[in-house]
Amino acid sequence: MTRNITTESASAAAAVAADSTKPNGTTAAAPAPTWLGHEGAGAFDLRSDTMTTPTPAMLAAIQSATLLDDVMQEDTTTSSLEAHVAALTGKQAGLFALSGTMGNQLALRALLVQPPYSVLCDHRAHIVCYEAGGVSSLTGAMTVPLVPRNGRYLTLEDIKARVVLGEDHEGGGDVHSCPTRVISLENTLGGVVMPLAETRRIAQFTRQHGIKMHLDGARLWEVVAAGREGSLVDFGECFDTMTMCFSKGLGAPVGSILVGDTKVIRHARWTRKAIGGGVRQPGFITAAARVALDTTFGKGPNGEGGLLRKTHDTAKRVEKMWTDLGGVMAQPVETNMCWLDLGSMNTNGARVTELGREVGLKLMGNRIITHYQIGEEALSRLAQVFARIAQEKDHVRKSSVAAKSSEPYGDGTNGHQ
DSSP, X not given: OOOOOOHHHHHHHHHHHHHOBOTTSOBOOOOOOXXXXXXXXXXXXOSOTTXXXXXXXXXXXXXXXXXXXXXXXXXXXXXXXXXXXXXXXXXXXXXXXXXXXXXXHHHHHHHOOSSSOEEEEETTOHHHHSSTXXXXXXXXXXXXXXXXXXXXXXXHHHHHHHOOOOTTSTTOOOTTSXXXXXXXXXXXXXXXXXOHHHHHHHHHHHHHTTOEEEEEOTTHHHHHHHTSSOOHHXXXXXXXXXXXXXXXXXXXXXXXXXXXXXXXXXXXXXXXXXXXXOOSSTHHHHHHHHHHIIIIIBSSTTOTBOSHHHHHHHXXXXXXXXXXXXXXXXXXXXXXXXXXXXXXXXXXXXXXXXXXXHTTOBOBTTEEEOOTTOOHHHHHHHHHHHHHHHHHGGGSOOOHHHHTTSXXXXXXXXXXX
């Protein structure tokens, strides 16, 4: 029988919290509401699109979610979400993961079958820089980080220059080298869109040589919402596995999803259990994720009816605010990420963060990330920060900190995704 959280029980819990007493006998204040959406703290947090505040609609969905056992594959709320995203991407199956890191590691573990093997990826990729060495510790694979010659995204020419073809290749391969078994791409990477046409070129090459393809698509929603490169299905056709995040950009409190064919997902489910990722009753998590997906991205493979496109417009406004004052961008704004060249305005990340704090904004160095809860008041305050920086430009000696901020990830971004 399906167990539901009722509105009455949620209200009762809130009443208990409100009536709780302190040790000295005085009544404790009722906790501040947290499911505020646009009215929450996320509306003034430009550090990341993970900083959104959960919405009342998510709370309502949680109250009617199934709470059955997902390890036994019995939870309807979770399996419905998995099937829906698989359909959106043109894949056979999906698997909910508690984080993007977990999803990436499950995918790579499933694709890497027999050593020796290596994974080619961009040198800035999350699987190399921000996932605690999971690829090597969980799979034993060697990672081969590549620097794209165009400075933006990997091309087939970059891949061909470093790929190692294995024993199935004509000539049997070079036994001194570690064969490339997986190529892992990331889209977006630092807000930069990897074109569908280039992705297809790489995919065609890998299929000719028996190499698997994985996509860290934590922000693939943003690529599709931008409306220039194709649908989720178009990208899905290029990859054996893809991960996508529900909390980055979409605004869910927790979670990512892995999609692929049935065999790969079955293996990944086994690995998820082995590393402690099987959740007995995840319906309250996946219910919020489904609301985030349908509301923020949209209900179709092209992001129909979603809110993400507006966040790109907001990011372009931020870009214009900065450049109108004489600032330079470290790279053009393509989605919801703005990378400021702080050296061009003779400032540094610490100063940007400090000025943001003074006007009630949470900022992080040269990185400004917009999300669907950023409104006019936040932009007005950000304009005040930029104006102060412009006023100070000629009075502050250029520092070594400012000098290193001339490219993405250059100032104030350590430790954050």
